[in-house]
Amino acid sequence: xxxxxxxxxxxxxxxxxxxxxxxxxxxxxxxxxxxxxxxxxxxxxxxxxxxxxxxxxxxxxxxxxxxxxxxxxxxxxxxxxxxxxxxxxxxxxxxxxxxxxxxxxxxxxxxxxxxxxxxxxxxxxxxxxxxxxxxxxxxxxxxxxxxxxxxxxxxxxxxxx
Amino acid sequence: xxxxxxxxxxxxxxxxxxxxxxxxxxxxxxxxxxxxxxxxxxxxxxxxxxxxxxxxxxxxxxxxxxxxxxxxxxxxxxxxxxxxxxxxxxxxxxxxxxxxxxxxxxxxxxxxxxxxxxxxxxxxxxxxxxxxxxxxxxxxxxxxxxxxxxxxxxxxxxxxxxxxxxxxxxxxxxxxxxxxxxxxxxxxxxxxxxxxxxxxxxxxxxxxxxxxxxxxxxxxxxxxxx
Numbered sequence: 001x002x003x004x005x006x007x008x009x010x011x012x013x014x015x016x017x018x019x020x021x022x023x024x025x026x027x028x029x030x031x032x033x034x035x036x037x038x039x040x041x042x043x044x045x046x047x048x049x050x051x052x053x054x055x056x057x058x059x060x061x062x063x064x065x066x067x068x069x070x071x072x073x074x075x076x077x078x079x080x081x082x083x084x085x086x087x088x089x090x091x092x093x094x095x096x097x098x099x100x101x102x103x104x105x106x107x108x109x110x111x112x113x114x115x116x117x118x119x120x121x122x123x124x125x126x127x128x129x130x131x132x133x134x135x136x137x138x139x140x141x142x143x144x145x146x147x148x149x150x151x152x153x154x155x156x157x158x159x160x161x
Numbered sequence: 162x163x164x165x166x167x168x169x170x171x172x173x174x175x176x177x178x179x180x181x182x183x184x185x186x187x188x189x190x191x192x193x194x195x196x197x198x199x200x201x202x203x204x205x206x207x208x209x210x211x212x213x214x215x216x217x218x219x220x221x222x223x224x225x226x227x228x229x230x231x232x233x234x235x236x237x238x239x240x241x242x243x244x245x246x247x248x249x250x251x252x253x254x255x256x257x258x259x260x261x262x263x264x265x266x267x268x269x270x271x272x273x274x275x276x277x278x279x280x281x282x283x284x285x286x287x288x289x290x291x292x293x294x295x296x297x298x299x300x301x302x303x304x305x306x307x308x309x310x311x312x313x314x315x316x317x318x319x320x321x322x323x324x325x326x327x328x329x330x331x332x333x334x335x336x337x338x339x340x341x342x343x344x345x346x347x348x349x350x351x352x353x354x355x356x357x358x359x360x361x362x363x364x365x366x367x368x369x370x371x372x373x374x375x376x377x378x379x380x381x382x383x384x385x386x387x
Contacts, residue, residue, distance in 0.1 A: 003238035011233055018225040023216075032225070036232050043237035102216040124221045127183065145183035149213065153181070156209045 001046040009055060010042055017063050019122040023103035024067040026096060034070050038063040056133075057115050064107055105155045109148055116141055117148040165192040177210055194218045259357055266350040269343070 001009070014035055021031035041062055042049065052058050096104075106117050119125045119133065131141045165188045167173050176193050179185035185193075197203075197211040226232075233239075357377065 006238045007234070011230065011237070014229055014233055015225055018229060019220050019223045022223045023220050028223075028226070032229060032232070035229070036236055039233045040236050046238075097216075098212040099216040099219045102213060103220075121217050121220050126187075142183040146181060149181050149183065152213055153209045156212055160208070 001049045006043060006046055006049075010049070010059060011039065013056065013059055014039070016118075016123040017059065020060065020103070020118060021063060021067050023099050023122070024064070024107065025070060026100045030070050030074070031067075034063065034066045038066045041066070054115075057111070060115070060118060101156065101159065102152060105152050105159075106148075108155070109151065113144055113148045113151070116144045117152075120145055165189060167192050167196040173207070177207075180210075180214070190214070190217075259354070262350075262354055262357060266347070266354065269346055269350060 017035050017038065018031055021034045022028055025031050025034065038059070042059060049055055049058070106114060106121065109117060116130055116134065116136075119130045125133065127138055127141050127145065130136070130145075131138045134141070136144070167176055173193075173196060176185065176189050176196075179189055180193060193210075193214050194217075197207075197214050203211060231239075
């Protein structure tokens with residue numbers, strides 16, 4: 001994949017990738033770094049991207065791994081904000097937002113469900129648009145989205161109990 | 162068009178039913194979002210629904226930094242230097258391998274004619290071609306310090322014809338023989354370098370061929386080290 005193709009097929013995904021990264025990490029700065037690092041990794045591996053049948057899914061999988069790395073580093077070395085004296089102590093874990101919880105649940109869904117749900121949430125695509133992008137039928141996309149949402153609700157309730 | 166508003170539990174349940182069936186129109190999802198934002202005190206049975214709907218709305222509303230695309234382009238394909246580097250890096254390994262062989266060749270040529278045995282175990286394809294050219298003259302293994310007349314002068318790849326592998330195997334069971342003549346060693350090395358150059362030139366037409374080219378060069382290098 002040359003520079004022009006990379007720009008047209010991969011770089012254009014940065015808004016939805018950024019939203020996904022924020023949802024996973026809960027922090028815009030970390031999300032921007034994660035997206036940039038992901039793009040660099042994809043570019044370094046650009047020759048192999050031509051052989052992939054689903055570049056978008058691969059790009060999001062790379063982003064997910066990058067975001068999880070950031071999370072691991074963050075939990076191993078928690079940052080302390082010296083200006084926020086009224087905040088809770090640094091060793092008190094921050095409770096994740098609902099968006100972060102939902103994003104984590106989405107990442108645990110089976111591949112096809114995860115892809116369709118990501119498109120719905122982070123790219124705000126309609127059923128028809130998702131069907132066009134994935135090659136699935138409208139009914140199939142609707143069925144997958146339906147099952148995904150019910151599964152997310154069930155897992156969220158399990159986590160909160 | 163009037164904005165859809167949820168005013169009762171029945172409407173809420175109906176809208177949620179559409180949402181989980183993935184049949185809700187965008188305005189229904191918008192009405193659900195508005196309802197959950199303006200009704201913080203709700204029956205606990207709707208807690209999960211609220212979390213999911215508002216998380217989706219929050220995700221859709223996330224704005225990325227204005228310079229995000231410039232940052233990405235600068236770090237990847239937008240930088241001319243990085244793009245050029247990306248284009249040439251495929252050839253780094255091949256160029257390095259050729260350089261190593263050239264150094265090895267110079268080292269051997271500077272040995273002043275000393276009877277220094279060189280193990281000829283060049284890439285299989287090279288040996289196969291040499292064997293095919295003069296199968297009758299293939300020498301048996303000789304002592305390292307024995308002067309040996311040149312047996313086969315390697316020729317460019319284009320000048321030779323391919324031969325079935327079985328026929329070659331019958332002519333010479335091993336791909337190894339010893340060469341004690343420095344001139345012959347130099348000829349063999351020159352031939353190997355020519356073949357490496359040709360193989361890499363072919364690889365430039367088909368990047369998938371780079372691995373066979375590197376394997377050929379590495380085999381040659383290993384044999385020279387022995």
